Amino acid sequence: MGPLAVDLRKTYVYRDYLGWDDGERWELIDGAPHNMTPAPSRRHQEMSGELFRQFANYLSEKPCRVYAAPFDVRIPAGEEADDDITTVVQPDISIVCDRSKLDDLGCRGAPDLIVEILSPATAKKDMKYKFNRYERAGVREYWLVDPMANTVMVFTLTADGRYGRPEIYAEEEQVRVGIFEDMTVELRSVFRE
DSSP states (O other), rough: OOOOOOOSSOOOOOOOOHHHSSSSSSSTTTTTEEEOOOOOOHHHHHHHHHHHHHHHHHHHSSSSSEEEEEOOOOOOOOOOOOGOOOOOOOOSSSOOGGGGGTTTTEEESOOEEEEEEOOTHHHHIIIIIIIHHHHHTSSEEEEETTTTTEEEEEEEETTTBBBBBEEEEEEEEEEEEETTSEEEHHHHHOOOO
């Protein structure tokens, strides 16, 4: 953490996270700190921007809201106070339909849909640690965007609270957004070079 001293055996909480002022972006997953540097690549930014644009256009007159990183999502394990939360993430895109979860700090609780764009530095975290945490928290739909393969894996929460087998979409396809009745995302424009 740059000038910050970190004991990797220690569990950190949101109160600690708020005090980290080293000019870098961090996430906490079950108390473990994860540095988010280096900054996202140009292509990552373009894909994130296009996904955000499509979601924002669809949601412009609807009650749900879409947010792009950096946007803190605090995922409590139970009823603990904000200061004691051990999972704080900054998904590439978050859609929140329950406005009571929103405050000036971001979102407290599970967003309805989260999109993570994979990179070599974040793939393991996104596909394992965040996947498990989002599933436990009840994120209804989780998208993993792979810029190398130009594919999107969509995981949907089943009735038993688990993510089922993913639907996989290629760049020439449209993704039907499961949390909305009539929205699709055009992947051709997301993966456009």
